[in-house]
Amino acid sequence: MDRRAFLHSSLASLSLVSSPLTASTVSNSEVMRRPFIWVILRGATDSLHSLIPSFESRLTELRPTLHKDALADALPLDKGFLLHKELNFLHTLYGQESLLPVVAVGSGYKARSHFAGQDYLESGLSRAKIDSGWLARAVKARNTNALAVSMRVPISLQGASDKVDTWYPTKLGKSNDNLLSALSTMYEGHDELSSKLQKGLETRSIVRGEVSSTKRIDNFAAICRDCGIFFKHSEALQAAAIELNGWDTHQNQNQRTANMNKKLDNGLAVLKKELGDLWESTVVCVATEFGRTVKENGTQGTDHGTGSHMFFLGGAINGGTIAGKWPGLDETSLFQKRDLLPTSNTFGWIATALKQHWALSDDQVTSIFPNQTGTSMQLIRRENT
Secondary structure (H helix, E strand, C coil), X not given: CCHHHHXXXXXXXXXXXXXXXXXXXXXXXXXXXXXXXXXXXECCCCHHHHEEECCCCHHHHHCCCCHHHHHCCCEECCCCEEECCCCHHHHHHHHCCXXXXXXXXXXXXXXXXXXXXXXXXXXXXXXXXXXXXXXXXXXXXXXCEXXXXXXXXXXXXXXXXXXXXXXXXXXXXXXXXXXXXXXXXXXXXXXXXXXXXXXHHHHHHXXXXXXXXXXXXXXXXXXXXXXXXXXXXCCCEEEEEEEEECCCCCCCHHHHHHHHHHHHHHHHHHHHHHHHHHHHHCEEEEEEXXXXXXXXXXXXXXXXXXXXXXXXXXXXXXXXXXXXXXCCCCXXXXXXXXXXXXXXXXXXXXXXXXXXXXXXXXXXXXXXXXXXXXXXXXXXXXXXX
C-alpha cells in the first residue's frame, strides 16, 4: 500500500465534518426519536432466491439447479412465500410482526445497468441526478441530521452536506495511534483540519468504548454495529444510509446468495442489538437496484433483470404479512418475457413509510419523490405515528 492510500484508509473513519456525536442535540421530550435507516443491496438481488414463491411450479423447469436449493430448509411466511434459510433473524422479526416483505417492486428503471440503476434508485427522480438523493431531500424536509456509514457520501444522501456526516469502521489497529498523533502535530496551526481531526478522534474513542467484544465480525456487521452506536449517542441523528455489495450472481448463485443473505441477516441482527430500546421506533428499509432473470443461465446463476423485492423492518413497522401484488411467472406475465414484472414502485413504498413515520405533509413528500402517490397501506404501527 502506498503512502497516499495508507493515509486515506487511516483517516476514512475520522472524516467527520461535524460529527453527529458532537452536534447539538434535541430533547426526547421535544421530538420523538424516529430513526429511518436505508440499506441498499448493490449488485441486484435475486428475489426468487430470497423471497421464494413456493407455489410457482414453473420455477422447477426454469431453474433446474437453483430452485431446489432455494426451497431447501426455507422458512415459511404467508401466502405461499418462503424466506431463504439464511435469513433466520428476519424470519423471527416476521413472527413478531416487525418485518414487512414487499414482492414484485421496481424503481421504474429498466435498462439493467448496475451503475445507472443504483443512481436511479438513490436519486429517486424520474431523471437521476447524482447531486440530489431522496434521503437527503427527506432529511431536509424533516430538518434533521443523517449519517452515511460509508467511505464516501452515497448519492442517496447527496444534496444536504450541512446535515450529513460520514463514518467508516477502520481496519487499522491501535498500533497506528502514533500516526494519528503525528497528524495532530502536523495540523497544529490549521484550525479547520485540527478541529475535524479532533472530532474524528473523539468519535473513534466513543465507538471503541462501545465495542467490548474482541470477536471478529464481518465488515457489514461492523458497519451495522457502528451505525447503532451512533444513534445511541446522538439524539440529533434521525437517518442513516448503509450498503452491502456483492449481489451480482451471474454464477454459483446457490452458494453466493447463501453467503450474502447470511451477511445481511447477521448485520441487521447486530443493528437491532446496538439500537437497544430505540429499535422500537425504528424503520429499516432494504432494497436493490433491480432483480434478476427468472430463468437461470448456463453458469448456475442469473442475469440482470427487472422486478425484485424489498424489506421494511423495525419495531415501528406494521409487519407480519406479505405486501405487494404478485404478477405470476407464466410467460405472458413476465416483463419482456424474461423478468419478474414490477407491479408497484419502490419509491411509492418508501414515500409512504417516510410520510407515516416522520409525519410529513403531502407537500414534503412531493419534495422528496415528485411523482409518487404512495400506497394506502398502513406501514407504520399506529402507536408510532
